[in-house]
Amino acid sequence: MSLVLTLIALLVSLLLFAARRRHGYWQRRGIPHDVPHPVYGNIKDWPKKRHIGKIFRDYYLKYKSSDYPFAGFYFFFSRTAVITDLELVKRVMIKDFNHFENRGIFYNEIDDPLSASLFSIEGQKWRHLRHKLTPTFTSGKMKNMFPIIVKVGEEMDSIFSAKTTAGQGQILEVVDLVARYTSDVIGNCAFGLNCNSLQDPKAEFVSMGKKAIIERRYGGLLDFLIFGFPKLARRLRLKVNVQEVEDFYTGIVRSTIDHRLKTKEKRNDFMDSLIEMYQKEQAGNTEDGLSFNEILAQAFIFFLAGFETSSTTMGFALYELALNQDIQDQLRAEINEVLAKHNNEFTYEGLKEMKYVEQVIMETLRKYPVLAHLTRMTQTDFSPEDPKQFIAKGTVVVVPALGIHYDPEIYPEPEKFKPERFTDEAIAARPSCTWLPFGDGPRNCIGLRFGLLQSCVGLAYLIRGYKFTVCPETQIPIKMVVKNVLLSAENGIHLTVEKLSK
Template identity: 45%
Template sequence: MLIDRMALTGSILLDIFSVLIAILLVIISAFKRRYSYWKNIGVECLEPTIPFGNFKEVFNQKLTLGEFSIQYYNTMKARKAKHTGCYFLHRPVYVPMDLDIVKRIMQIDFNHFTDRGGYVNEKDEPLTATVFNLGGQRWRDLRVKLTPTFTSGKMKLMFPIMVQLSKELTQTLQEECKSSDIDVKDISARFTTDVIGNCAFGLDCNSLKDPNTEFRVQGRRIFDSTTIEMITKFLTFVFPNAMRFFHVRALPKDASDFFWKVTEETAERRRRSGTRRNDAFQLLLDMMNKIGKEGDTALTFGELAAQAFVFFVAGFETSSTLMSFALLELSVNEDLQKHLRDEINIVLRKNNGELTYEALSEMRFMDMVICETLRKYPPVPNVSRLCTKEYRIPDSNIIIRKGEGVIIPVKGIHYDPEYYPQPEKFDPTRFTEENKSKRHHFAFLPFGEGPRICLGLRFGLTQAKVGLASLIKNFKFKLNPRTKYPVKFDPKNIFTSALGGLWLNVEKID
């Protein structure tokens, strides 16, 4: 009997093992068939690796997405490819190289590529229904509602908030630089947290005075994901329908709940008191309450909360990234730092020492420094689009099918010597009006382009310029030995982020 049982057990184990081998062979065969897709339709592609596709080094964290973008782009550019295909796991993704094709996808033939393919799960996580993630008609309707929020007129209303907080930034840095080196990414993020907390939620966050305030902690929580959370986010991107079916959340629950509660409390407080403020949150409230032009459609509370959330998260991270890398490059290139400081002082003297919205627009070299920083360190190294209607690439037989993804290799384009000679060099003169006119317009894509260009572009640039003007006027920055240059990037962060922070020596100017 014992022998029979052992024999039976051995047979079952063998059967299970055989079934697993068969399943594995089927999976491998399916991947191989899928990985022949681009070759079959005549599009050049690098050899993929099962199951990672062409992103193996990104998954094992040997490369950041930005480094992958440059490496992939340079390899295909050397082959003189106008367009290429790659594989993200099992999914074919089209990668345009020719800037005229990029322009068609992002602008001219935009009606074929209206969506980003972001994860939306309103039932379980209403904060995912942002203007960034939504597609189709819902995106169009929401975009129309939100566009007036970031006009130059609205920026002028919010400008005094930014200036006041830039003064607090100066005071905080003056105290902190006395006793220690400064991580400029951290202090920049505290400044942008306070600015956007005020403008997106109408709250005084006080991150500059208290780095551990709840707003700052929860803002970091969105990006400081655990391993499980990173896997979950990845799965929501690859299998969005399945993740919605299983009610999977893409955001950390504690952070999501915090921002939802803050939105509810802020809206209720203003309703009861009748208080009105010159900030983005008030503009969203007016849309929800249909205060404005006749015929305007109202926002739902869920739409309001989701937009306030994405303004905060995207705004504080991208603007602080821009500010901190600009400070890094100015600390390495002290002649450029002096040039910018001289411009700031000249413009301020012309305006009685006051930083106004109009004065900021006079700072031409500031604009050049900002643009060159965005070229060298685009906050998001790739831009994605989803084909929503079958599309034939012009002058070819290549068909992009509905549902297929597109990746625009932004950082690869930004480091192309054809457009930017010596791309590793920080050179703001690339962005004089004369030099800009010599380049293809789509050779500079830090915020995307076309109808889905970043809605908060003007706001993000304005707060970064205000912060930089205050810092460069009042302090000198030098590279600290703790910061390696060129920068080593963090492979765990989807945004462009320095590994270990950006530490600089800071000296107050008397």
């Protein structure tokens, strides 16, 4: 018994020594950092007290004036560099991308095919897949999908109309309503299906989308492995998606492909492009083709990203417009003016003329970037001419987008909602890599244009037909769901909505 106790004590001592040595890395290098917790590192406040994006924002603002271009950080035991210098941000995202190509996040293409999407895969596989998918998001493809988006926008308009009265405000939870709009848009464009989410609040596409974002495969018990040690988690054959979600999307994609191949139906949507690549793979052209599991993963992430990020952005935009009636009035005036020039119809060309709509969305994404921090994994030792910028291979690099967006030296009065920050002149006057809701460089969000397009269409429909104001149920300021990685409002966003006479 004494031998067993001695061995246990020795093992515990070795683990403590290894942990202490691991947590001493930044101190040995003389890099500024907060003292880490023995287990959690510098991430102790997440996921119960503070949102992870706000942890990195505060870290950025605390250390941005130091002599070093980054601050040391520990995500549990993973050494992490939080970038605090814009020039180094540019090098990580663009100039020296070859050192920081991968995100270093979990995926498991064998056991959890939904997780192996363009967002998470690495290396040569990522480069090949990005090259294959890039033509899917050209301006021409966006224009082809525009009528689908407009049709869903008209349906959302009718749903809001049925819930409101002219001259009398109704209190509505707007995030759920716009989420049903984005669900129907993405369902149509990604799967060629009328999801009926706007008509049916309990529609399966919406409930499954929420499950995919919120629910954890192991009830969150193994998150420290999945987030902190993704390679180990993959070797242990862990999965991030719950089985119900995996089965639902696998069935939808399988039936959609089978139906389109059987009927030869063409819809000029995202799925058409994926099926073309699937047919090439089936014919033996693996260089240009995609397997079923690859199509499944891309359709899934396209739905998830478009559903959640666009609806959240539209909800935050409506909240800010409710607080700033002068901006809402100016926005409505532009929408009506442009529509009058286009026979009161939404056209692709007309939407491009609505500059202020886009500025409102861009300012919303500055204040509320749905993915509030960006991660990269250092592939090789990054040894630039300045030794202070040295980042060792295997270090996780965090670009704190929320911190940069709230830096008063970049955006004066960052708490204020000012769409004029995004005029062409104002954008040109700022350094690059200072607006990062979609990332930047070769690994930026491939669906950037589509996300902006559906958000702008949805917002234009709503502001044209309705007035949004705050009500007693409106949470001011908004509280975020701290446990989620993405930014989202706690308990949604409640606003008074009044129908306007057209």
